[in-house]
Amino acid sequence: MGLLSPPGSAAAASVAGQVLAGEASSYTQVELQARSNLLVNDNGYHLPPGSQFNSITPVINDAGQVAFRVQLVPDQVDPSAYHPGLWHGGHGDGGIVYTGPTDALADTDVSINASGDVAFTLSSGGTDNSLYRYDASTRTATRVGTSPVLPNSYRDPQIATAGDIGFQANFGGGRALAAYRGGAGVVYASDKTLDPGSPYTYIYTPSYNSAGQFAAKVATSDDYVTKVELRLFNADGSSKRILANQATDPASPYKAFNNSFAFNDAGTVAVIATRVDNKRVLVRSDGTTTTELVVADPQATVRDFEYFRPAINNAGQVAFRAVDAQGQAIYVSDDDSLVRVVGKADMVETDLGVGQIGQHDSSSVFGGAPSINSHGDVVFTAALHPKGNNQVEWGTGVFVAYAARSAPPYTLAINVGGGEYVDAAGQKWEADHPYSAGGWGYVADKKAKAESTQKDIAGTPDAALFQSRLTKFSSYRIDDLPAGTYAIDLGFAEFQQNVKLGSRVFSVRIGDQVVLKDHDVAVEVGGLAADQQQVVVEHRGGALVLEFSGDRTDPILNALRISTVTSR
Numbered sequence: 001m002g003l004l005s006p007p008g009s010a011a012a013a014s015v016a017g018q019v020l021a022g023e024a025s026s027y028t029q030v031e032l033q034a035r036s037n038l039l040v041n042d043n044g045y046h047l048p049p050g051s052q053f054n055s056i057t058p059v060i061n062d063a064g065q066v067a068f069r070v071q072l073v074p075d076q077v078d079p080s081a082y083h084p085g086l087w088h089g090g091h092g093d094g095g096i097v098y099t100g101p102t103d104a105l106a107d108t109d110v111s112i113n114a115s116g117d118v119a120f121t122l123s124s125g126g127t128d129n130s131l132y133r134y135d136a137s138t139r140t141a142t143r144v145g146t147s148p149v150l151p152n153s154y155r156d157p158q159i160a161t162a163g164d165i166g167f168q169a170n171f172g173g174g175r176a177l178a179a180y181r182g183g184a185g186v187v188y189a190s191d192k193t194l195d196p197g198s199p200y201t202y203i204y205t206p207s208y209n210s211a212g213q214f215a216a217k218v219a220t221s222d223d224y225v226t227k228v229e230l231r232l233f234n235a236d237g238s239s240k241r242i243l244a245n246q247a248t249d250p251a252s253p254y255k256a257f258n259n260s261f262a263f264n265d266a267g268t269v270a271v272i273a274t275r276v277d278n279k280r281v282l283v284r285s286d287g288t289t290t291t292e293l294v295v296a297d298p299q300a301t302v303r304d305f306e307y308f309r310p311a312i313n314n315a316g317q318v319a320f321r322a323v324d325a326q327g328q329a330i331y332v333s334d335d336d337s338l339v340r341v342v343g344k345a346d347m348v349e350t351d352l353g354v355g356q357i358g359q360h361d362s363s364s365v366f367g368g369a370p371s372i373n374s375h376g377d378v379v380f381t382a383a384l385h386p387k388g389n390n391q392v393e394w395g396t397g398v399f400v401a402y403a404a405r406s407a408p409p410y411t412l413a414i415n416v417g418g419g420e421y422v423d424a425a426g427q428k429w430e431a432d433h434p435y436s437a438g439g440w441g442y443v444a445d446k447k448a449k450a451e452s453t454q455k456d457i458a459g460t461p462d463a464a465l466f467q468s469r470l471t472k473f474s475s476y477r478i479d480d481l482p483a484g485t486y487a488i489d490l491g492f493a494e495f496q497q498n499v500k501l502g503s504r505v506f507s508v509r510i511g512d513q514v515v516l517k518d519h520d521v522a523v524e525v526g527g528l529a530a531d532q533q534q535v536v537v538e539h540r541g542g543a544l545v546l547e548f549s550g551d552r553t554d555p556i557l558n559a560l561r562i563s564t565v566t567s568r
Helices: 521-525
Strands: 027-036 065-074 082-090 093-099 118-123 129-135 140-143 153-159 165-171 174-181 184-190 214-219 228-233 239-244 254-257 269-275 280-285 290-295 318-324 327-333 338-343 347-350 353-357 366-372 378-386 396-403 411-415 428-431 440-443 449-452 468-471 475-481 484-492 506-510 513-519 531-539 542-550 559-564
Touching (some): 027 082, 027 093, 027 347, 065 093, 082 118, 129 153, 228 254, 239 254, 239 280, 280 318, 290 327, 318 366, 327 378, 338 396, 347 396, 475 559, 484 513, 513 531
Parallel strands (some): 411 428
Antiparallel strands (some): 153 165, 174 184, 214 228, 228 239, 269 280, 318 327, 327 338, 347 353, 378 396, 411 559, 440 475, 475 542, 484 559, 506 542
């Protein structure tokens, strides 16, 4: 390729610590989305002052959009009156996008789909409620009519990618699994109270996926608890067993399951189960393959599970609330790993400064269940106080813990000051151009100057790559570069044979680190020779900017390549 040693070599790796020291953790960033607190303490954050939410389960989609219900939003005219509200946002920003009537309640947690649309319910304070859909594109919320299925109340509405909404339909003493599909309500299954021919004496809290399927814990015994199983239900009325307790299936190792569980688009469930040996386990199953991801043990990392549903993404990762040696915590598990996301006493950045997750007493530090998207990002709520002082209340925050992402293989090679070029190794080098937003290129305070020579350049099989260069520029910028480890190859050449030492000295800075200091091409290789330098950087994602500054004359650059380091 004509530029230096390959990325990942020992020589390249030795420079990495000079740019950003330390390896990335599994969860590299915890970001506050919103915070509520009592008005006597402060106004909160990204919420109208005085807003309150309690024991909610926020949700997140793959785009990082977050939604949750807010039980109390002060009226703008009469601060003694309150509305239920819907919060929508993400990436550290957002706010209330809808408020209901003052006599209504936000009685169930919300769900969000890939487009950012949200399903939620509002009640008038009694047992009845109504189903609503918030359209993220129009920023409007409308009531959803589910005729001919008209229950007394809707529970746990879950909106799919296509916009259909699955819910538990409650009719007095009976329950059904139903969905709003194709503009009408459809019943999947009912209990014995509604359908005497049904084998199910009770239907617990269900889950609905974007494949249009339900999963639900159902009882087949008259006492609702002795015989239970987890089943998958299709819109055509068919169903299959995923898991069953031993009273239902003598071959089962489980005697009980928690009432609520998680369900992904592949038809896989995640549930906390109790084995016949009384061990509590986190189980993932699609009905064919069952895996015990975590076994709680007083001597193990996870000492116990808390009684909140887990969450599962389409990659099979499961987020759950647990108790470890430090107290309450949130973990993510899959086939190969168990990762602590966040827990009691952890430090987090907030709008008030560095805070600590915790309570002033023995109350729970987390509210509701966590949710997880397909990237592994986890959204959760946590109580806050200032670092080291739990007697000052900072209220409750909604946070997103972002999973570290592995950058896909990436190479950008630029023939600086020249046109498109293919080197001796077959590497294509792009023609140089000025920077434009969202792309890459050079930035110049005045007019950049491209220079070239026909003289031979020694020390490289790709002399043509070093026969063009740019000067009178200030930086190169590459937008939207994914987080990861990158090798940055820099090529320089002086176009005179007898160039004077010290006549051109310049430095290169990336972020707050100088990666080449007082660099003199003449000192390194002399004139008419290829000076090839490489640095390795840990990039946190976003724009990568290389700043050039000279002491006496303008810096030069002949070649620039940025490529992923796959091994170090």
